[in-house]
Amino acid sequence: MAFWVLIEPCIYKMIQASRAKSAANMDEEVLTPARTQTRQLLQPVDEFFLFLVFLSVGLKERDLAHRFNIHQSTVSRIIATWTSFLATALGSQCIWLTRAEVQAYLPEEFKGFSDIQVILDCAELRCQTPSSPLLQSETYSSYKSRCTMKALVGIAPHGPVTFISDLYAGSVSDKELFKQSGIAEKLTEDMAVMVDKGFLITDCCKCKVYRPPFVSKQKKKKNQVKETQATVRLGLHVERVIRRIKQNKLFDGIITMSPVYNINQLFAVACMLSNYQNTALVKKQVK
Template identity: 65%
Template sequence: MSLKKTRVFFLKQERQYHEHCCVPMCTSSSKFNGVLSFHGFPRDVQLRKRWLVNIRRDKFTVTAHSKVCSLHFTEEQIIPPKTAVGKRQLQKGAVPVLFQWNDYSIPSPRLSVWDRVSTPEPSAGDEQLMDCTPAADHDYSSVPEPAFLDTAVDKHMQLEEKIDALMKEIQELKLLSTFGIERFAQSDVNIRFYTRFPSYRQFMIFWELVEPSVHRMVRVSRAKAAERMNEAVTSVRPTHMRQSLQPIDELFLFLMYLSVGLKEQDLANRFNIHTSTVSRIITSWTNYLYTLLGSVSIWIDAEIVKAHLPDDFKDFPDTQVIVDCTELKCQTPSSPLLQSEMFSTYKSHCTMKGLIGIAPHGPVTFVSSLYEGSVSDKELFRRSGLADLLTEDMAVMVDKGFLITDCVKCKVYCPPFLKKSSQMPAPSVLLTQKIARLRVHVERVIQRVKENKLFDSVIPLSIAGSINEIFAVACLLSNYQNKHLAKAWVK
């Protein structure tokens, strides 16, 4: 045998004779240390898996030469040899527990995830130890370590927070895509624009007044709406449209129709409903508010009026109501007879004419029905029925066109006429100025009512059957939507 082959033979024998520990970061070998004992992996599958997990080599392929030295076992786990030359054995079920990464000390029992404290910051020595990373075949145990579980809990909490944030964002986007009162809850400017109420809070106060009886509303049926709109009852409804709205959104839709003057098709597109549904909502809420608000008496007793009489009326202390007329332009009817009756020489157009009365401190206390535009102020006052509410101890303040002295039993404050004189006397001028300065407040209230954009355009004859109710509702709503006419009048 040659010298080279002889050397290879002895090297193989030497490798087979010497044993090495397979635990990461352990360099123990029987060649340099005859005191240590080396133990093979158990045959039991579960026990062997526990060995691999503890030594952090769960992906390690176990062979007959794979050994774990006695440094990784406690003294209680090792059985001393019976003879001086005997080998040390392991107790049944023994598992290696002492390693370099736990300073060869017995680890404390593992706590539950919820009982653990935060992991302390690593020291300089620990950082150096962490740099000694084992070989790539180690996956550091298939059983999660405490630090890993803590990290998992933190990640889980972060995911929950992210989910909550995304859900909130989805709700906000859904709210923005849905046209309703809640969309503008944070914007009093938009609430004022769409509803004439000064703020969302005041709108909700009004809603609390009408909500208890909403369920008793008599709604217009689809058949009547179809007949009114001259459309078939069996019209096809797109599947993407909503079938109904919440009652508060129905009120919001009606106020938009009245305040902004939006057309039914525009409202249908905004609320994603059918045009016939918009028509039914408008008609139903017109009748409902006309009945509900009209059931509350707005006529104020003379004692209450005097108790709230502004100082500006000290020269007219018995004034009960200030009245004036207003006209709404309407579509010209095809009938020449109706045209002649509805034509107003003042507006040079076909109009509908109504009378509004307010108390001296500002609220609307009387609303008449609408009549043809050709009727005179005196005739309208006589038809309205206001004269029946006035007694001898009251007084009514009117403009020059109301020649109603012979129609009422009470006093009438009216600006004097020039008569046959070439110049009005000084007392008459002062009286005219005083009455004009106080009577202007009824014109301001009428302006508030006509700020509803529905009355800006020409009223179509298709809603002539409900225009009386709409006009009355607009006048009654002005008592809820507006503040006092003059701050000085507030007591």
């Protein structure tokens, strides 16, 4: 309910997705929220609960329609409207932290990597196999051996999600996704990023890159071994965040492409909502 208290004052500004789409097609502006003109079948808090059930439990629209005693088309409208509203409301808040903000909350575990600004990894979501052979080849992920959509997710060392890219076809490489996401423009020379060994991005950004090396037979120095072990261990934090996001059952199964709601917005909302969960990723923080 704490999150509901935060967004409740903005509810009156909500515009139905269908009305917004119609206005966009007619090049008009929607000035009056739909709630003042149409009969409400559910209270706003109940609509929000329906949206969360759809996202976290992954129930089908027909099932939700039966449970909430409303028509399936109404369920689709509620999901599309709340997806758009939350993407706008949460997206209006800058989640990218400044260098000083990251330093202020830098966990003790990162004391050997004090210049870390963001930890990056890719999240892959299973998607419906397209009927087009061309689209099949574009979405096929050789790593997952299935059709997927792929996004770049970044977290600050103390845990919150600070960067979310759009979803791309699963065939795109980690390096190409990094370049297309636009995060390189946010990084400066005094920052550093921590990534998995598959991110060969040293030549793509002007900041320092902490990346575990590929397996080699060459003997390494003791300090290099320690840095590699620390990079692997600390890099797991972003995998835990992605796992938390995927606990939303909507992303745990095969995602069906729907013309009703925007899957990019849904994924971004799920990522930003994870910042409002209380579970800490690291136990100690600098006080």
